[in-house]
Amino acid sequence: MTQQHFDVVIAGGAAIGSATAYFLTAAPDFTGSVAVIEADSSYRHSATALSAASIRHQFSTPENIRMSLFGTQFLRQFKQVMTVDGDCPDLAFHEGGYLFLATAPGLATLRQNHAMQSSLGADIALLDPAQLKSRYPWLNTDDLAGGALGLSGEGWLDAYGMMQGMRRKALSQGAAYLNQRVVGLDHAAGHIRGVLLADGGRISCGAVVNAAGTGAAELALAAGITLPVHARKRSIFYVQCPRTLPGCPMVIDPGGAYFRPEGQGYIMGVAPPADQDPDARDYDVQHTLFDEILWPTLAARVPAFEALRCSRSWAGHYDMNVFDQNLILGLHPAIDNLYFANGLSGHGMQQAPAIGRALSELITTGTFQTLDLSRLGWGRILNQQPIIERNVV
Template sequence: MARYDVVIIGGAIVGSSVAFYLREEGFAGSIALVERDPQFTHSATTLSCASIRQQFSIPENIRLSQFTLGLFRRLKQEFGVDADIAFHEKGYLILASEEGLPVLKANHEVQAAEGADILLEDAETLSRRFSWLSAEGIVAGAWGRSGEGWFDAHALLMLFRKALRAKHIDFITASVTGIGRDGAKITGVSLDNGERLAAGLVVNAAGPNAGRVAALAGLALPVEPRKRSVFVFEARDKFSDMPLLVDPSGIYVRPEGSVYITGGAEPEDTDGPADPADFDPAWPLFEETIWPVLATRIPAFEAIKPTRAWAGHYDYNTLDQNAVIGPHPEVKNFLFANGFSGHGLQQAPAVGKALAELIVHGGYRTVDASAFGYERIAANRAFRELNVI
């Protein structure tokens, strides 16, 4: 039986970030990175819309994304002169109706206090700024003038994975089927290939499967997979100034090269845990709900041609749609990095840095993630993020 000082369950962007920053912080112990899908075919990382924003409702989420933005700014210094994730810094444009205006304003105040470059503008100003936009039913919008946009998720993941190969990390392709626990201490993990790894510390970075992984250790975690469909369409008109636009309905759209991608507005009454094998896009959602909204908000999109679609699962925290980060208060050698509810990719480097500092130095230094601790889960006390996209 092999023994590791740290076993990380989940090798996509969150798990890889934890491993990377452990070495960056000087951790010399043995590390195993366990990933069941090494091609990341069904990974939440690679199936996401790969965007970064500072338009959150709480300061702690803004700070996590700001750390990642800083990484993007120094990408070549961190990963070499050829490092490129095709970052398109064109911002988010989050629109609000009269009903949603108080929340938009309150969020903007929080963002401004954190130094985010977000403009809050009325409908008339937005219509002048973006000639393609219809302000019907809109009273205002918040636009990220800088520090927001989208990028290549696979490229970012591969930068981390490639860097790890020089940092003496053991990559293990397997699913975790069991977690050994002796009272208040995790002792190891069992794999579907019959192996068992003794572990000094276990990090749960299992994405949409995080709730199941926690349950293997006898721990409750309100995180489940939720399916999200993304649709690709062609349009005659190309708008080079288009940000990632979020309609008050929750439907979003943004450019992707010569095409556009869109999604959102899953019905609440049917939005439950995803079937682990269901990666079929929900085409009726596009035809019946999304397309009519796009045509209203951007009149040029009345005539578009849908071309393809995909579906992914993300790790949805049913308590408050916020991350769970840090150790279990009783089983202290089991750490969480879960429940990001759609913003895990953009916050993964910050979470990796935070947990690495916690493990190596005994506390958070660069990024304080204490607000996301498991204690609120145990107390059923929501720390709610209002701006979930």
């Protein structure tokens, strides 16, 4: 067994890991070697591949808004930047917008969020019930007090193609991808000396990035660190409806249920009630959730959905930060070379480009250069000071 060495080892090669590998190998001031270790080279169980594949600017936390604004910029330039040997995946990025709906109790929060989003450059319009009804006659607005609609920059895309495009570009720039699993960390005196692999191998390293998604907490524990990230199952349903919904965006109902167009039908989902949302590793679809909560909720919002037919469904997982539903980014004070990018809570695909850029800056310069994300570091976790993101979908 030959021992290998890489300057940076990234544990997890999906959206976050591949974005980090791309930005590191593209950085002119980084001349080191990069290894991405990913057990599932098909990515068929990755959160990105099983997600609703969308991007939005409508968050309540400034850092989340800025990261997703960069994500849109990245997507718009994707073909130009990610082309390898004249070939680049077509992401089919459709800027159809997000529409967040609010009843009277939620209107003040909607307006507050809109003011922040607009101040940071997001292109969001506030609509009153009459404007909602005029624009979307298929929408039941009887109980609504308003809505916030993304006019540009928000929408949906081929998330799997995005991930594979970043992976291919990183490979072309010298990153190595190893079809393996990190099962342990060789550490002493606050420093990671190497990663231990499932086949018994060991790779020595200069730095490690924990981009392991739902496996992140287990990897952190190998360094003696408790990471408040849990795997929470989310089911998505693809339905067909006898009526079309002209101009349909990604609609977020006040209770959190969502739907958007996809091909000739619509995809939809909703988080389970908090007391029915345990840690989960299986991929069994929550059909009861659809029958008892999702369908009734959305049929009340869109009367045409009373006649919908569910033709397929699937389940994936959020790497949920149960502390405050926000990203945990950067070094932990106990280990001087273990970088975290975990707990995206459903925002991973859309914020992966900004996170990859931020990690590359931290690793090469020791500080955030483009966007200050220091508030999302370990300090708030260790000091019990949560940053609450109101718009978790």
